[in-house]
Amino acid sequence: MARLDCDVLVVGSGPGGAMTSTLLSEAGFDVLMVEEGRHHSVDSSKSYTLEEMNQKYRNGGLTSTLGNVNVTYIEGKCVGGASEINAALYHRPLAETLETWRRDFQIDDFEVQDLMDQFETIEGELGVSTRPMGESPASQLFARGAETLGWKSREIQRFWKYSKTPEGGWRSRRQSMTETLIPRSLAAGTRLETGVRVHRIHFQGEHALYAEAERTTEDGRKQRLRIGFNKLFVCAGAVQTPLVLRRSGVTHGVGDTLQMHPMIRFAARFPEPMNDPTWGVPVHQVEQFKPAITLGCSHSSIPHVAMWMNRLVPDKVARLEEWPHLGVFYVAVAGKGMGKVRPLPVFKHPLVRHPVLPEDLNLLGEGLSRLAELVFAAGATEVYSPFEHGETITHPSAWDDLPQTLPSDQISVSTIHLFSSLPMGEDLARCTVDSHGKLHSKSNVWIQDASVLPTSPGVNPQGTILTLVRRNVQRFIDQHTG
Amino acid sequence: MRPRVRPVIDSLVDTVLCAELGREELSGERFVDETAAMLHHKLEHMPELFGLGMLGVTLAFDTTARARGGRPFRKQDLAGRQRCLDAWKRSPIGLFRSFTQFYEKMGTFVYYSHVEEADAPHGHEVS
CATH class of the missing domain: 3.50.50.60 (FAD/NAD(P)-binding domain)
Structure with a gap:
């Protein structure tokens, strides 16, 4: 040894x-x-890609809790x-x-x-800084929706540095x-x-x-x-x-x-293009319901958008061809459930048990309902259901009852905050x-x-x-x- | 167990991508084999408890499909395979739903990751 x-x-x-x-x-x-x-250097793989998952995530990003609702969690390795x-x-x-x-x-x-x-x-x-070149189109849409509803929102600062290029553009680095x-x-x-x-x-x-x-x-x-x-x-x-x-x-x-911020995402479609690969992840969040509920924009590359559109989306392939019109949004809640981390004999990886409590599910339901309200206020024409058997909705009232009726057996919950x-x-x-x-x-x-x-x-x-x-x-x- | 599971994964990916792309068959379609290979790789790199469980459930899914279509899942036609997958997707048993969710979500993500990389490589992120 x-x-x-x-x-x-x-x-x-x-x-x-x-x-x-x-x-x-x-x-x-x-x-x-x-x-x-x-x-690995910070730019050794593109952010949020399969390549990055395989290179930098523990178990390639496929770690999960066990509980009434399994939560996929992500750890950097x-x-x-x-x-x-x-x-x-x-x-x-x-x-x-x-x-x-x-x-x-x-x-x-x-x-x-x-x-x-x-x-x-x-x-x-x-x-720590905001974007000197202004917010991305997706963030601007999100801000517009919040403003229409009278909700407090803002661009979130990031650990990010920006500098001007000689050509007048911007260079940036995480x-x-x-x-x-x-x-x-x-x-x-x-x-x-x-x-x-x-x-x-x-x-x-x-x-x-x-x-x-x-x-x-x-x-x-x-x-x-x-x-x-x-x-x-x-x-x-x-x-x-x-x-x-x-x-x-x-x-x-x-x-x-062990506690976490359970998160659910959905995709939505807008009449105007609002998504561009060079803009990266949008960074606008709704502050109105914090710390219990956070609403925000998510990374929205084609693989991510496709993953968050279920099989009931009509003409999914045609919609994905108009990918710049699609964005992914999330609701994250300050969960109250407490989980346990336990080693397993023989195995290298632990057993992580975690309950998503009824009040956390209610918050997630409330958050989804409010998020739908926001993206429709921002001009969305369709919201694709995050539920396994959920139909696409075209009006936020379709989810008015979600806080009480969230189908916990049909949701995909994830977190990066543990x-x-x-x-x-x-x-x-x-x-x-x-x-x-x-x-x-x-x-x-x-x-x-x-x-x-x-x-x-x-x-x-x-x-x-x-x-x-x-x-x-x-x-x-x-x-x-x- | 692993060599036995690969043909089942291939059939699962074929079924998932046919539904995803609205196609009856995928001959000549790009990235189908790469998607199946990556899902196999992902299964092998999952935490042991889940990876072994998923391999076992994948084999069980293949075998129990006989009850629904008279043949193992991997040997059924597309319509039969889709019926088997839908049945598990609507199962009251959470494990079965997680199984279908893994193949559908990861299959979709991995497939479109290959498409994106080939067709529209990302520019440099400026945000």
Whole structure:
């Protein structure tokens, strides 16, 4: 068995791991970061394509929960994690949400103003912006629909950078971890090992000693590894982090409270062209019903539109030939259901059970009804039912009763937002990690990823994850340096 | 199990794409084989619990189709295959519905991904 040694081991290189390794390396710690996936550049595959799914998604994007409604969830398996594959939307959560977390989970030193300062730092460091060239046609339509209905909506900022070309056009680049924190981390001295999957951590009492891992080389050869460390940061995401801990015998409260933002999409047709491949994902959202319900525009390439049009769509092929007239839209809700992550004997992948509660289904139904209202107000002529046996509708009143009648056996629910599997705080009945991410039951293990969010932030969570991790790791540095 | 399942996947993809494209048969149609190969690849890379389950259910679907059409699914004509698929699609059993949903949604997505890549490669995203 090969051996690696370091002072600090960081498991995972998504937003949590990238931020952790960067701050620790810059503070002078000897950091080794291990990542199960490979290091691909941000433009090594086109966004939202089959190629990208095969290259950067865990299990090619085919991971699912089990429950009353199975939810397909997506995890990044590459250097940079989810930041390489999501829409890079950036939000600050509502101050009320942060205040509720502080109070209900008894989080120490969690003042809203301090956190807002941290958010501001993140925004400056990573490059958060709106589109300088104006919104895409799909976003403009969406905004028009919201305005007609008198609903509050806005263009959402993204982790994205824009620059003018000499010809007067625009060049743009996603500010994912491989573009921002990972290079900074490496420059500060972090050692990065890819193709390394940590199976379990070995403890002596409360003290973690070493990690047992497997390295897969580019040509598929496997090598067992033993990684020694003094301090361990597990940043593998809301599913993989509890999986590693449970495999290692750390079970109390671990992976018992997984939450998500369940999402349903539908496609709609407009009289005018509103879709163009060079415009990318539209970034307008309705704010009116947040944090419970978010309505927005989705990526709408031909494969995605085709997938969200069921077999009852009349003349589907002819409609797809007029693809620029078609767009995909989504409703996402702040789900209240709590799921469980459990390792399975023999298998590498966990069993993730998650209930979509009746109130969450009601919210999804309400959201679909409102979304249909919006796209018709924006000028849509047809909305294609997201239900397996649902007919195309031409007027929003057809879905007036959806909050009460959502056919849960006919829906496809998905999510990219998973969190809260190890909530942070001092309330020992609810919290597995302390107010700064250290496992309550262990002396040298910290969790710094989406797992520690106490509940749903009600918005795209990447900005919140980065901010909390930054806060927590700075505290660690203050406590562990001269 | 895997060599036995490939002809069933081929038949499933053929059935799904015939319905998708409104065609009676797909001879000469581009990307049908590529779609079936990719679905096979996807099944092999699913989490073990789902991948093994899906392989088992695919074989069970093929076998139990005898009760409906007198032959395994892969040996029935298109109308018979579509009846078998529709029956599972409307089944009260969630697993059966998930099975048909996987082949229909992924089959459609993968097929149009190949079409898009060949016919209209994306420009550079400026958003």
